[in-house]
Amino acid sequence: MSRQAPTLEDVAREAGVSRATVSRVVNGVRNVDPAIQDLVRRAIERTGYAPNQAARQLVTRRTTTVALVVSGAGDASDTEQNAFAARVFADPFFGRVVGGVVGHLRPRGMHPVLMFAETPEARQEVVAYLRQGGADGALVVSTHPDDPLPALLAGAGLPAVLFARPGRPVPLSYVDLAHRDGGRLAAEHLLERGCRRIATVTGPLAVAASQERLAGFRDTLARHGHPCVPVAEGGFTVDSGMAAMTSLLAEHPDTDGVFTANDLMAQGAVQVLRDHGRRVPRDVAVVGFDDSSVAVTCRPRLTTVRQPVEEMAATMARLLDEHIKGARTEPTSVIFDPELVVRDSA
Amino acid sequence: MSRQAPTLEDVAREAGVSRATVSRVVNGVRNVDPAIQDLVRRAIERTGYAPNQAARQLVTRRTTTVALVVSGAGDASDTEQNAFAARVFADPFFGRVVGGVVGHLRPRGMHPVLMFAETPEARQEVVAYLRQGGADGALVVSTHPDDPLPALLAGAGLPAVLFARPGRPVPLSYVDLAHRDGGRLAAEHLLERGCRRIATVTGPLAVAASQERLAGFRDTLARHGHPCVPVAEGGFTVDSGMAAMTSLLAEHPDTDGVFTANDLMAQGAVQVLRDHGRRVPRDVAVVGFDDSSVAVTCRPRLTTVRQPVEEMAATMARLLDEHIKGARTEPTSVIFDPELVVRDSA
DNA sequence: GAGGCGGCGGAGAGCGCTCTACCACGTGCC
DNA sequence: GGCACGTGGTAGAGCGCTCTCCGCCGCCTC
Numbered sequence: 164m165s166r167q168a169p170t171l172e173d174v175a176r177e178a179g180v181s182r183a184t185v186s187r188v189v190n191g192v193r194n195v196d197p198a199i200q201d202l203v204r205r206a207i208e209r210t211g212y213a214p215n216q217a218a219r220q221l222v223t224r225r226t227t228t229v230a231l232v233v234s235g236a237g238d239a240s241d242t243e244q245n246a247f248a249a250r251v252f253a254d255p256f257f258g259r260v261v262g263g264v265v266g267h268l269r270p271r272g273m274h275p276v277l278m279f280a281e282t283p284e285a286r287q288e289v290v291a292y293l294r295q296g297g298a299d300g301a302l303v304v305s306t307h308p309d310d311p312l313p314a315l316l317a318g319a320g321l322p323a324v325l326f327a328r329p330g331r332p333v334p335l336s337y338v339d340l341a342h343r344d345g346g347r348l349a350a351e352h353l354l355e356r357g358c359r360r361i362a363t364v365t366g367p368l369a370v371a372a373s374q375e376r377l378a379g380f381r382d383t384l385a386r387h388g389h390p391c392v393p394v395a396e397g398g399f400t401v402d403s404g405m406a407a408m409t410s411l412l413a414e415h416p417d418t419d420g421v422f423t424a425n426d427l428m429a430q431g432a433v434q435v436l437r438d439h440g441r442r443v444p445r446d447v448a449v450v451g452f453d454d455s456s457v458a459v460t461c462r463p464r465l466t467t468v469r470q471p472v473e474e475m476a477a478t479m480a481r482l483l484d485e486h487i488k489g490a491r492t493e494p495t496s497v498i499f500d501p502e503l504v505v506r507d508s509a
Numbered sequence: 510m511s512r513q514a515p516t517l518e519d520v521a522r523e524a525g526v527s528r529a530t531v532s533r534v535v536n537g538v539r540n541v542d543p544a545i546q547d548l549v550r551r552a553i554e555r556t557g558y559a560p561n562q563a564a565r566q567l568v569t570r571r572t573t574t575v576a577l578v579v580s581g582a583g584d585a586s587d588t589e590q591n592a593f594a595a596r597v598f599a600d601p602f603f604g605r606v607v608g609g610v611v612g613h614l615r616p617r618g619m620h621p622v623l624m625f626a627e628t629p630e631a632r633q634e635v636v637a638y639l640r641q642g643g644a645d646g647a648l649v650v651s652t653h654p655d656d657p658l659p660a661l662l663a664g665a666g667l668p669a670v671l672f673a674r675p676g677r678p679v680p681l682s683y684v685d686l687a688h689r690d691g692g693r694l695a696a697e698h699l700l701e702r703g704c705r706r707i708a709t710v711t712g713p714l715a716v717a718a719s720q721e722r723l724a725g726f727r728d729t730l731a732r733h734g735h736p737c738v739p740v741a742e743g744g745f746t747v748d749s750g751m752a753a754m755t756s757l758l759a760e761h762p763d764t765d766g767v768f769t770a771n772d773l774m775a776q777g778a779v780q781v782l783r784d785h786g787r788r789v790p791r792d793v794a795v796v797g798f799d800d801s802s803v804a805v806t807c808r809p810r811l812t813t814v815r816q817p818v819e820e821m822a823a824t825m826a827r828l829l830d831e832h833i834k835g836a837r838t839e840p841t842s843v844i845f846d847p848e849l850v851v852r853d854s855a
Numbered sequence: 856g857a858g859g860c861g862g863c864g865g866a867g868a869g870c871g872c873t874c875t876a877c878c879a880c881g882t883g884c885c
Numbered sequence: 886g887g888c889a890c891g892t893g894g895t896a897g898a899g900c901g902c903t904c905t906c907c908g909c910c911g912c913c914t915c
Contacts, residue, residue: 168640170870170871170872171871171872172871172872180895181895182871182895183873183874183894183895183896184893184894184895186872186874187894192874193892193893194892194893195893196893199893199894213637213640214641214872215567215641215872216566216641216642216643217566217572217871217872218563218567218870218872218900219871219872219873220562220566220872221561221563221564221567221870221871221872221873221900221901222871222872222873222874222899222900223872223873223900224563224900226563228574228622228643245608245611245612245823246608248604248611249601249604249605249607249608249802249819250604251604252598252601252604252605252607252608253604253802255595255598257604258594258595258596258599258603259595259598261594261595261598261623262592262593262594262595262598265623266594269625269631274622274623274624274638276574276623277577277611277620277621277623278620279611279615285615291559292620294559295560295561296561296563297573297574400806402806430806431806434808438808456595456599460746462780462784516901516902517901517903518901518902526864527864527865527866528866528902528903529864529865530864530865532903533863536903538903538904539862539863541863542862542863542864545864560901561900561901563901563902564870564900564901564902564903565901565903566870567871567900567901567903568869568870568901568902568903568904569870569902570870
């Protein structure tokens with residue numbers, strides 16, 4: 164477009180030194196005479212030099228990017244593909260993941276490239292992109308327990324870190340939450356509040372996290388003399404929360420406490436409860452999970468089990484960094500503790 | 510890590526042809542004898558060859574990425590930086606933008622790298638990233654009318670396309686909505702429903718879009734014998750919608766129709782209305798704007814003015830593509846028409 | 856049958872950077 | 886005073902790809 168961009172060579176000529184010397188001051192390696200450093204810096208200023216990333220990548224075999232991939236298991240049709248992105252980001256959870264990842268990456272001059280892998284082709288593309296050196300590694304957030312992407316990545320020997328333990332074992336690092344403890348926290352709170360007829364809306368039971376939240380919840384209740392708990396399975400969406408709550412209420416109209424496996428479903432449950440004339444929390448107490456943004460925007464504000472998503476995402480980025488740099492070779496896992504946040508709904 | 514990745518050279522040797530021929534097959538340029546093509550393809554298969562993006566970029570001066578930047582005007586402190594990302598994605602609007610952009614990019618083998626530019630340093634980083642050839646151009650979504658980034662980009666001669674007309678004129682292409690018509694649509698619907706005491710919650714009046722939605726709304730009402738309309742300014746968030754509605758209700762308790770400048774604020778308004786014993790839509794009709802995901806998940810489902818965000822975002826990507834390829838040199842703008850979507854709230 | 860032409864493959868020159876030599880020059884040490 | 890050594894610089898060999906130029910060969914034309 165405009166004149167050819169200046170190269171190291173141009174700066175070197177301008178400063179009257181060699182290309183290598185300019186490269187050294189740009190990258191801050193080895194000792195370079197302060198006077199010469201100054202000379203070079205001024206020459207860079209004058210020429211408006213910006214190092215060419217492609218050239219640098221070619222020799223260092225390092226990019227400044229990592230892939231941030233949101234992965235499904237499905238084989239969704241092509242027409243659903245952009246809807247997938249919108250659907251994914253409809254859950255405030257992903258915004259927090261992005262925030263946490265960027266928080267770690269940015270200070271290191273790195274950037275995430277966003278990829279969606281909900282079809283077999285899309286998954287192959289992710290693998291191809293990494294193999295071609297488009298990014299140094301992948302941060303994977305699966306929306307489905309049987310997601311084949313982690314295995315694909317591991318098989319190709321590509322650096323990757325997962326959010327949540329994969330459905331079947333894969334030699335990859337991951338971060339996760341002590342979901343069981345989260346379920347326990349919710350149960351204890353409901354119990355302390357004096358609830359006696361407690362029910363729960365779980366996440367998809369194919370997802371390990373849902374199972375564990377439920378297990379922790381159930382165990383705690385059982386230990387306090389509530390051997391059986393009405394359960395309805397939801398799908399982590401507002402709608403599914405409404406449906407689940409509706410059926411729960413039909414069979415157990417005297418329910419006075421509900422634990423939902425995420426905040427979106429809690430929101431749905433609260434709506435149904437109100438529509439059926441129940442006051443929240445007076446008649447029925449509701450505890451959510453995640454502590455997402457909806458927890459504070461909906462009314463009543465949700466009492467919920469907080470998942471430190473930003474922190475988890477940042478750790479994910481850190482682990483990936485270590486794998487890429489070779490500072491860590493064996494897969495590891497970091498498990499975070501949930502925390503009860505008491506607001507108005509319970 | 511494992512053995513060195515195979516190069517074009519390796520494939521060429523394996524196939525018994527020259528590097529150039531392999532390159533031709535890989536890139537599908539010029540005629541290559543079908544028999545030789547087959548030979549090469551098999552060699553690629555056997556070696557597991559993946560072209561090195563960095564090397565390719567170095568000579569073609571083209572990446573396979575564009576920057577998708579969410580930009581503020583502020584000078585937020587460092588500690589707020591990851592919160593910015595989470596806040597941004599808390600509005601379902603951005604998920605739709607991402608969906609639209611990816612929808613256009615993906616079939617072309619391109620990918621978005623996510624960047625946030627809410628501080629002067631972050632803005633400089635975006636410019637630097639592009640100048641270094643990290644991405645071929647930028648898709649900019651500003652959250653503030655005085656965002657300096659567009660001017661920075663234009664000044665540096667970098668290809669960029671904006672979502673929404675910039676505050677001050679900048680020689681860059683953009684896509685936008687006919688906000689005025691949106692306001693008109695909302696007014697007409699409220700009028701047709703028989704509302705007589707109509708009020709509105711606007712977006713931040715510093716934002717041109719807010720001004721225009723308001724202007725279209727007011728003009729239409731005036732033309733139908735409603736010269737003055739109670740107005741409260743909001744900030745496009747649920748909370749601000751609640752605050753605005755509260756003050757509106759205090760001064761005009763007999764309000765029977767409300768137009769809010771986005772769905773999030775409509776949600777807040779509905780909550781306040783209910784808390785004050787008003788039934789929606791029976792006592793007060795509420796019309797939102799955007800047709801975002803909350804419009805269908807909240808109760809009652811929102812009647813709203815639809816903004817074809819995915820389509821707008823895809824067009825933004827297309828325009829950027831044209832600018833990058835040089836197929837388009839002069840800035841242009843594409844304006845989309847809003848559409849009324851009638852649901853339950855009005 | 857000679858000349859021209861078009862289809863197809865090969866050779867080789869970079870793209871802009873990093874990084875490993877290597878060299879020139881003091882300094883300190885025995 | 887000679888030698889090892891540290892310091893501050895240069896030279897130049899690639900990194901893996903694309904793309905222009907070139908030459909070969911077979912076919913058409915007259």
